[in-house]
Amino acid sequence: MGHREDLLEGAKSCLLEKGFARTTARDIVRESGANLASIGYHYGSKDALLAEAYVALVEEQADRFDWDTAPDGTEPGSPERLRAMMRMFVDSMKRPDSIWHLSIEIIAMGDRLPEIRRHLALAQRAGGRGLAALLLGIPEEKVDDDLTDTVGGLVMVLLTGVIAQHSLDPATTPTGDQLTDGLLRLVGGMSA
Helix, strand or coil: CCHHHHHHHHHHHHHHHHHHHHCCHHHHHHHHCCCHHHHHHHHCCHHHHHHHHHHHHHHHHHHCCCCCCCCCCCCCCCHHHHHHHHHHHHHHHCCCCCCCHHHHHHHHHHHHCHHHHHHHHHHHHHHHHHHHHHHHCCCHHHCCHHHHHHHHHHHHHHHHHHHHHHHHCHHHCCCHHHHHHHHHHHHCCCCC
């Protein structure tokens, strides 16, 4: 690995251990074995590096989901596919290596970290596009802006809310089944 990759790996380790607010450039350098000047050279700033490290952690977390088999052969766009996705996501928050708590820190510190906020806003939109593709069973490059803004946006809002709920009170966090059932009730006119 080169300095760029070493820095990214060091930043990921620091985020998991210390979070955004408590991670310093010196922490990243110590963890990565790179030099301090290489942060600016490769990433522009510590905040930009941390933002990229967070996005990489989210992508790694998403890669752990076996999207091809986990929906149990469900039909694309079906309630069963949504249920399977919600189950996988909610279950991922319960694992000891979950990174979702970092999302809450970003939300809380967003105004003080504009560079991270801008970078992650773009990543969130890309995440919504990817989630729409997975839910609907279409290639990501075929997901247009309308599907990204509607289906992808809705799923991102649901997931962000679940992260917040889990951060506050894991015991009352809805299950994937409860989330899906609630959404289906709303769509079905709130009938029981």
